[in-house]
Amino acid sequence: MHRTTLALLSSVRTPQQFARGLACAALCLLLAACGFHLKGATPLPFTTIYTNIAENSEFGAALRRAIVASSPDTRFVAEPAQAEARLTQLANSQSLRELSLDAQGRVEEYELNLEFIFQLTDAQGHIVLPPTTLHSTREIPYDDSVVQAKQGEIGLVFKEMQQSLVDRIVRMLASPDVTSAYRQAATLPIDESAIPAAESRNTPAPAPQAPAPWGAPRVIPDAGSH
Template sequence: MHLFAHRPTSTPSRLGLRGLACVLLLAVLAACGFRLKGTSPLPFDTLYTNINENSAFGADLRRLIVATSPNTRFVDDVTEAQVRLTQISMQRSMREISISPEGRVEEYELNLVFVFKLSDAQGRELLPPTTLSSTREVPYDPDALQAKQGEIGSLFQEMQRSLIDRIVRRITSPEVNEAYRNLPAVEPATQGIAPATPAVPDDSMPPLDYTPLPGPDMIPSSSY
């Protein structure tokens, strides 16, 4: 009587099946519009921005741009920059959207609006004034005021990170890359540095903290 030893499934076959599964998964994700994150090098090497680098928003924006486009270097002198990322405005607000029969706020809506543009050293727009916004809703409980303040602060931080990701996606888009590469050459006689947009004062950049929520006896106005 002959005994036949059990032979395990060959490793190459297993690897082949796994590889096929990965390919199918990537195909499904691509069909759904999912894009794997990675580097998206910008076509320019130096970038100036009037966004305060000492603010959490400015610092996080710089880190993500450099991580996305490692060849890009931020400069403090606008005359050294090939491209400028200009903050036009940034506004943060909070308004009540639900009030109880007793006249007390039950829910707030948080809003963050950022307007910016991208231009070259001669002031020619690569990306016209663009408005990005983020909105969140948060329930309000006057008996848990401190906890709600912390929750709102965390939501605003999350909203800022979301805006930063969208800003970077805009400036690294194929459209911006193509617009920069297709800029006509500037004649030496007409070369010059367009006036720089002044740095945004610290008080115009919303800090991560915020005005405390009203107590149970205070009803805020329609905007915050």
């Protein structure tokens, strides 16, 4: 580090370059002193994973990209019987709730809600991560005089909420608790509703219990408090 700093300072030719070089050198020394390092990959304890979330859905594609980026050695497989772990979507919904109305009864503010429920099991059906519910809620002002613009804004916020859920799922899968549970899965209870691996090859993947996210949200006409 010190040799690099000296080389950086010796390579400058003008006072301005010297000042910039000195500032960069000071920053390098500060980061080194703080133990700074770039965030690397976080390998998952399994190398193959199956999910019933549609690959061609925006949510499914985002989740796959995030998991592979976090754990490059992990790959998705098309059949449950080929997977060491199974991420099962149990429920998935999004909705708009009328949060406030003006004197004419027009919506002034919406509450956006996403809910995703999933679990993680190993190849034998042991429950590594029990059914887990993730919520995301945002509030957004609304103006019916610019409907198209506001609809675009709502769609953008839903996508941001979607990415937030994806990030939370990946962090949970990579957590020490899940890693430890997976390695000790033989001691965990079995999901009785799981399809046996021997029968799964000829059985279609279960369909989501709710419409895929980021389509037309369900509107809840409720202006009361929450």
